[in-house]
Amino acid sequence: MMVMRWRRKEPDREFTSFRLDCEERVRALRLPPGELTIQSLLDHLGERFGRPIHLVPLALPPGSPDGMWVSAEERDFIAFEERLAPIHQRQVILHEIGHFVCDHEAAPVMTPEATRLLLPSLDPELVQRVLGREHAHSPAEREAEFIGSLLGRQIGSWTTQRVWEVPPEAAELAARLSALERPARERDER
Secondary structure: OOOOOOOOOOOOHHHHHHHHHHHHHHHHOOOOOOOEOHHHHHHHHHHHHOOOEEEEEEOOOOOOOOEEEEEOOOOEEEEEEOOOOHHHHHHHHHHHHHHHHHOOOOOOOOOHHHHHHHOOOOOHHHHHHHHOOOOOOOHHHHHHHHHHHHHHOOEOOOOOOOOOOOOHHHHHHHHHHHHOOOOHHHHHHO
């Protein structure tokens, strides 16, 4: 008779260290007790870091990321694809909050001159921050995703809101990002 024996796998020390570091980052946020909403989390983080954070729902162009954190001089924006399912929107927003919490920097992908040439209507610095994000399997992306998941454990049910209002502070950003959706020729014909 053959008997299967299962060998106990050794703990992954690298992942354990990563998990503990992420959990400590979330603990350091001193989130209020009880169930949070996305908005109450953003309000808390805005107060804690001294910078308001605004959600910006957009119909993003094909091939673009589903979300992006944009840090302006005095405030931050989390733009996300408004056509995603609500549960997916939630995870995208939490992932971008993870980048905010970790203060991840974008790696340059184009020179400012190339950015001005290819995307003349957008601020080159903004393009660098948005397009410079690392690949999905990079340590920063893994960290943002894990922290977003940890924060998600403390968030109550997601909104059923299907239409999002763009706050006045984000109107210019929304217009710039929306301009990427249509070729310049179409915009000029209007």
